[in-house]
Amino acid sequence: MSRRQRAAAVLSAAAVVGSLLIAPAATAEPDPDYCRGQCDEILPPGQNGNATFADLVSHMLLGTRPKHSDDQIDKYDRLAGGYKRLTTDNIRDFFNDNSFGVRPDDVERSYQPRRDVTIVRDKTAGIPHIHGSTRSGTEFGAGYATAEDKLFLMDVLRHAGRGEVSSFAGGAPANRELEQRFFATSPYTEQELQQQIDSVAKQGPRGRQALADAQSYVDGINTYIDKSHQGRYFPGEYVATGRVDPITNEGRIEHFKLTDLVVLASLVGAQFGGGGGGEVQNAIARMALDERFGPERGEQIWRTFRAENDPEAVSTVHDGQSFPYGGTPAHPTGVAMPDPGSVTEQQLVFDPTGSAAKPDSTTSRPESATPHPRSDDPVESLRGIFDDGVVPRGMGQPRGMSNALVVSGSHTASGHPVAVFGPQTGYFAPQLLTLQELQGPGISSKGASFAGLSFYTLLGRGQDYAWSATTAAQDIIDTYAVPLCEPDGRPATKDSDHYLFHGQCLPFKVVERDDAWKPNLGDSTPAGSYRLVSLRTEYGPVTHRATVGGKPVAYTTARSTFLHEVDSIIGFQKFNDPGAITSAQAFQRAAHDINYTFNWFYADSRDTAYFNSGANVVRKPDVDPSMPIVSDPAHEWQGWNPADNTAAYAPFQQHPHSINQDYYISWNNKQAPGTSGAGLEKSAVQRGDLLDRRVSALAAGGEVDRANLTRAMADAGVADLRAERILPDLLRVIDSAPVSDPADAARVKELRDWLADGGKRVETSPGSHHYAHESAIRLMDAWWPLLVRGEFEPALGSDAYQALTHAMQINESPSGWQNGEPGLHVGQGHQGSAFQYGWFGQVSKDIRGVLGEPVPGGFGAPLCGGGDPSACRQVLLDTLEQAERTPADQTYPGDADCQAGDQWCADSIVHSKLGGISQRKISWQNRPTYQQVVEFPAHR
Template identity: 25%
Template sequence: MKRSLLTLAALVVIALAAGGWYVHSKQPQRDGQMTLAHLQAPVTVRYDERGVPHIRAENQVDLYRALGYVHAQDRLFQMEMLRRLARGELAEVLGPKVVDTDKLFRSLRIREHADAYVARLDKQSPTWLALQAYLDGINQFQDTHARPVEFDLLGIPKRPFTAEDTLSIGGYLAYSFAAAFRTEPLLTYVRDQLGADYLKAFDMPWQPQGSLAAAPALSATDWKSLNDLARLSNQALEQAGLPQFEGSNAWAISGSRTRSGKPLLAGDPHIRFSTPAVWYEAQLSAPDFELYGHFQALNPFALLGHNLDFGWSLTMFQNDDLDLIAEKTNPDNPNQVWYHGAWVDMTSSQQQIAVKGAAPVTLTLRQSPHGPIVNDVVGSTAGTAPIAMWWAFLETDNPILQGFYEANRADTLDKMRSAAEKIQAPGLNIVWANAQGDIGWWAAAKLPVRPEGVDPGYILDGSTAQADKSGFYPFSDNPHEENPARGYVLSANTQPVSPSGRPIPGYYNPADRGRQLNRQLSDDHVRWDIPASQQLQLGTKTDYAARILKPLIPILRQVARDADEKALVEQLAAWPGDYPIDSVGATLFNQFLYELTEKIFHDDLGDAFFDTLLSTRVIDDALPQVVADANSPWWNNRHSPAPENRNDIVKMAWHSAVEHLRSLYGNNPEEWRWGKAHTLTHAHPLGVQKPLDSLFNVGPFAAPGTHEVPNNQSARIGPAPWSVSYGPSTRRLIDFADPAHSLGINPVGQSGVVFDKHYADQAATYIHGGYFEQHFSEADVAAHTEGVLRLVPVQP
């Protein structure tokens, strides 16, 4: 027995040692010396206490090669998954369950567009040379180091990263902005199947004949096909465990309004939470270039950044740059569509999708003169009407890499304006300031010229001229402001003012968040500084709840069943619309909001379209309009024998809300605290599988905030508890009186390598509203250096 115990102990020690060696072999190296081919001179990388690399090189090409190397050390798996998602190659490593996602992304033609884009690039331009150096750094790291743990678990083979991968990820980001796949089928269904009175809730113009009147009416199978497409589109984004842009806040305040007398820049792009987080921070220093940047996977040019002279942030423009088009097919030849007065053949091609553990899947891709046919991806349920997609991303020159290369160097209004003009898809708002005192905002996008009177919020009729585009409006027609007299610029995803007065179709957020920020920024009594800006970024109050509750509180007072419920109604009536983690009113309101939404819309839309509605932005505008209109047809439940009115539905929703919260948290409302019901978990792509969730995911954390407040910690409308899906992906504050001491935060950590000390070291600080200094000056970087990695050329 003694020998057996000793043997067992020895095996345990060996296993622990092997495990320790395995984990250690996967960790980033942040100290010591490594050789890197193609360097012209040594490069120094100093890592600070958050694991942020401060890279100093003798020239810019070396700088980008080193950036690729250190970026890969921390984020190689994120790079791999993003390129596979964008290019429709996930099934090769994840198996049959994601074949439909691959089909969807193949149907978007991102792969072909990226390949053609790269072929057109000037291979001698500084932009191309920087990209190639960066990719070479990534590939050198991959070739010389152990694979990440995730590669081992999934059996992912190593293969080089390419410029085509970089551009494909750009296509994924553009697609993640596109709300049309979910919104256009929904609104078209409401218009054509429910009617004008129902459409009023969405504030959309009514066309009595419907914009599809000239084409064959869509069948029940076609509607199912469209809803399946909407579901697949949303599922592909939600279940990937990868970053997806959702909203954002950004403002720049002129020195005339700040305490320091210099401009102040603030930004917090709202992106789906994930592990690792979307941004990789790095300071780049060369004799002719200096930038503290926030980088995305496989992109060497910072999408957010600053130095001592200037800085910028981004928000989503949310312009509608994607149209869905129902084609009219030839009864004698289903491969022909009616286009400009004649039957025209659709083209087709085939692709093979590799599937782990299964036979390859053959995908036939069709294309009409309007664009790719996208509903083929749902297979046998696709219906009879081909649905084509016109997408600005596929139709513009879109020199976006050049645009961000220039943005990284844009220290004047003229330079940033010129850079913004080159960012054509996806639509972005660029908010910028410099140390000289200038501030500016530009809506960067190519806005298509659609026929007069055409509303792209619906599915368009391909047999008419509705879907035609006669070009793009000039960039000067885009919304923009430069050094406005009021002393600040603001972007918060609301509908912008068009300088030409021309409508700009889009899927904009409700105005509540933007109005609140604008109201505070316009206060002439405030001299803005960093602490005041922190308070503004971390705000958790909204006027949206008050808009919902104002017409309903009198009804709730009537339907409350007992003293306890009456006390809850009065608590809700007195609730200021604030979302700290100890709020009971926030929990009660959000459960009531879901019950109200379900009882208003579900019976008319059915399961599938109701689920789609909850994934769109139009629900946020529809709810206040319906609750304010006692005569809206949405109040009647079409499946019940007797007609209902607003009071009936509000009564049912209230009682359901109270009962649900009691069933979850008990009869004492003091236990219904927001932070108990509203939590944030940063999910890793492998964290959807137990028990890997406990290894790779980070959280949960009690989360303040909600949808459409400045601290936009958002969860989908649904029953409690609520899991936060997206929010500020970083919070940055830069006072150009002292830009070397800017503030920022990563929601999780700088590293994507599990067991690394920087994997989740910022998560607790983030959720509690904290910030860290972004070290910039030589003295500051030296004082906070915790490791020095020297990259040296290979000796001949």
């Protein structure tokens, strides 16, 4: 058979797909819906993430896309340039109706994959509305529908969570980076995955129900796998990766197991629901400051950078309550600081061959790289779409879920609460989240879930309430210094493979993946293969080795959710149960059943609520969780049982919570007074300020509605935090003396004009691909890393400055992370979320100190210019001049998606491919990926 004949045969075989997917029409009566048309949602690019092989060929040759794969991206995109004209009458220009049920004229198709469930797809977005006559049928339908929409995505993620994505889809650097990242975080054996399932069944009737729900869900996935393979309408990526032959249909799509759901839960938890870690980097930075300034001054500077309980930090809870957690005690004991220069990372990759060298920190293809050569054979051509890996850019990097704006009914025009909220999960094609409606015995919900975990709606709405979450990241992870030993009594070294635990010299537990990549396209060459090996202790996986007081130790990561990845299932089950969620208080109690670190928000027609969830361990009173800790019983978690990694946890009352506060905002900012964040970013200037300023002003007016609250979110979403919150003080320092140099004056005027116009990053007109004030924006982007270095490095010294940049990056602009040198980016952005991490509060405090203002929690003596205001002013002008001289192609270096120097493109949101279908770029906007706008006028 010739290549052209082979291509024709493949396309002919794929052409039968349409007739196989259509089932007899059937509709279901809508379930009780008290939102009455006032609930809306959006999730770009589109619900459908399944492309057959014929779809992939058509996309490659003609640029076409499968139906419903891109029908939400335009609505989402237009908000950045059109939010000022949004009203309650035209809100559907930007969002989709999130009512229960499907109008008869909006039914696209209706079918029954099993007799006890009907799935109705709507024409608007192709969302599955799943109605089960039995609970098992509802869950079966959820699994079947999710597999229809996101099967290949789910398959990639279950392999990534096990550290096996290379063996599944090839050893590209991006694939290796992802599997290494997740394997290092959750290196489980199959037995440990099964143990977590078994533990769910022991959690009473709800636990047993959750296990039955999950099994029905898996049954639905596997039924779709079998039908699609038999009917040859499975995702075409299985052909592109060599898993299935498009002509003979030989090959295998592996069935899903319950343990796969545990893997997916651990992956999502590691990405969005953790908090803590980084204590080794903190210790190195703190020691460098003490070495530079001495213990007293060094500690003062460290505390300001640490921003622990910063009195100026914006808090979600602002009603006078305080919730102490995770703070540094006055006189800590058991701090295990490494000897200077002794820290080395624990090896994870072993026996690499050929191309399996450790991947770079960025997965973007260089500009010089050439695309896979096109072949007459569609199979060969499509295999080239994964030359860079099936893993998209940014996957696996820590990410903040954001944001939430909730206003109580006493401050709204209608007297009913209004909420605009959703998670920021990044932009992927297909999207990690999937939309659905679930209706059945004990289940009534609609919204978004992570693909592969959608047996419950994770973020969405019920009959008369809605809920959402943001990442909280309070500290549930500690670093222990575990002494190394030799079983025969010889002196230990940093390379020893045993450790001391309660007086015993134990071997490390070894968990490995010894076939991380074996070529699957008929190539028997072993080049590119390697082993992944995690060494585990009772205190968790080993991350570093060092010496403490001259004695060798292993630094380990103890996470309270380790071995408990699916414990949160009970809370999510309650969220979907109208019988369980009958009030704001009931919602808070359900949220307390979730062990991941999330901020939960709730609104119905009468009440609003907030609760901060997480397995908050109870530490000994003298333990400092921000530093490495000695591993002995005196410094372990209270009530800790190493056999199952359980401990004593903070009770409900000690978690930050509130009902009917005037308003709530969250953008991964501080939860409440007294609650210490795990990182250094919850300081005096944080992106939550952008929301708090806008929502507090709206709430004070008492006329909040869905439109103006959405506009407030969108306005904050195009604001440059550095311009709005820090540039005014920088200009005050510059204005302390006349600017005599004309070039300096021109640069300052550009920045001043931009600030006067709002300091926004918005296009001159929608679709122009040019920013208004683009020169001032380029100046700020180039200036910030130069400014931070010029402000701090001379005072701190190079060693301390570099150590602090490793503890927290200095910037997170929309175009990437600029960390100190002109144009030095660690990864290009394109993911929307910006201004969460950076030295924003630290710069603000120091500059206000230069201005002579009292600064709560400040540095004391300013660091900029050695504390001399005139010298600091000169630093600002000199670095601003350097920024002007910095070429645009250094400020905005090119990547696989953009030419160097293209400002709009560098900022733009790119839906990174996790499959064969690409999407167009859209304008930058700093907002949730999935977003709801809700106002319930009625209640049960």
